[in-house]
Amino acid sequence: MVKKIKTYVKLQVPAGNANPSPPIGPALGQHGINIMNFCKNFNLKTNNLEKGIPIPVIITIYVDKTFTFITKTPPVSALIKKILGIKKGANKPKKEKIGVITNNQIRKIAEIKYIDMNGTNIESMISSIKGTAISMGLTVQD
Incomplete structure (x- = not known):
């Protein structure tokens, strides 16, 4: 039952x-x-x-x-902070940059988060993670 x-x-x-x-x-x-x-x-x-x-x-x-x-897997922002070793994102993300994240680091995060995202392809996840990184005050480096 x-x-x-x-x-x-x-x-x-x-x-x-x-x-x-x-x-x-x-x-x-x-x-x-x-x-x-x-x-x-x-x-x-x-x-x-x-x-x-x-x-x-x-x-x-x-x-x-x-x-x-x-x-579930940790939130993207928590994974970004862990990988980069930072405590928090920028207070004013458009004006101040607090660090740089590479595409390889973003791909690693996407592979971790892929478990939770059923039906989403990896490229759209990478794009979403880049957006989160930018909103935290990070610069995305190729």
Whole structure:
């Protein structure tokens, strides 16, 4: 028999650092699921990733207060910051440039994100990642 779905909850949780404090506790507690159980399972699933990198997670909560969850790849901006070793993007991206990203680095990010993007070709993903890099105040170098 198929379980009846109550709701979906989408969060971004740091890899390996899930704990019952906000935003996880309030988001899941209002649906009556075991928050510590989610935190333990999420941390186990993400312990092979770099600690602290934000991981999008979609939690399916069922009527009987059980849950399942799916993790996605980190956001493009987080991958760019990780590859370039920067803390944040530019405050005024049109006026100040904070660094340079190469096409090879962009292709690496596209290959990582390709898992989540069903039906999108790699070239359109590369174009999208370039746009994100530019909006962060980076210069794209061939």
